[in-house]
Amino acid sequence: MTVSSADLVRRNAAFATTGAFAGLPFPASDTLRVLGCVDSRVDPGDVLGLKLGEGVVMRNIGGRVTPETLRSWALLGRLGQGQPPSGHLVILHQTDCGTRRLTGFPGQLAAFFEIPEDKLASKAVEDPYASVRVDVTIARHALPPGLLVSGVVYDVDTGLIEVTDPATQE
Ligand SMILES: [Zn+2]
Numbered sequence: 317m318t319v320s321s322a323d324l325v326r327r328n329a330a331f332a333t334t335g336a337f338a339g340l341p342f343p344a345s346d347t348l349r350v351l352g353c354v355d356s357r358v359d360p361g362d363v364l365g366l367k368l369g370e371g372v373v374m375r376n377i378g379g380r381v382t383p384e385t386l387r388s389w390a391l392l393g394r395l396g397q398g399q400p401p402s403g404h405l406v407i408l409h410q411t412d413c414g415t416r417r418l419t420g421f422p423g424q425l426a427a428f429f430e431i432p433e434d435k436l437a438s439k440a441v442e443d444p445y446a447s448v449r450v451d452v453t454i455a456r457h458a459l460p461p462g463l464l465v466s467g468v469v470y471d472v473d474t475g476l477i478e479v480t481d482p483a484t485q486e
Pocket residue numbers: 353354355377378379410412413414415
């Protein structure tokens with residue numbers, strides 16, 4: 317299914333008439349953060365019902381906490397005017413994630429995670445319930461303690477999420 321540029325311009329014109337964009341504040345250090353997968357079926361804004369301006373959403377293959385993810389969050393933190401992050405980070409993985417179909421490319425997968433190939437099993441790419449726990453653990457250790465981290469798995473068949481690793485202060 318191809319969506320043309322003309323289609324996008326029409327859709328955007330309809331969006332612009334809603335005024336939903338008007339007057340939104342720049343994201344703050346406590347704005348909800350979401351890390352999710354690039355899969356077109358699992359847009360975090362839709363799945364989690366986020367309004368425009370309500371969440372800082374980052375997406376990569378699998379919604380994984382990689383060294384690149386951590387570097388990006390550290391850089392984004394510079395926008396917080398010296399305030400430590402104090403909000404909520406949701407790590408969103410899903411059933412039938414495409415990463416499980418990439419296990420035949422261990423070299424590229426290991427490079428993505430920046431780990432040796434023989435450590436790939438530790439990333440649990442075939443089980444979203446395990447992979448989200450792996451990433452929640454990394455995030456909780458790597459990020460400032462004021463930031464609450466939750467792990468969530470989305471079921472592509474039911475459309476429902478399950479909070480598998482609740483933030484400790486929720
Ligand atoms: Zn995925």
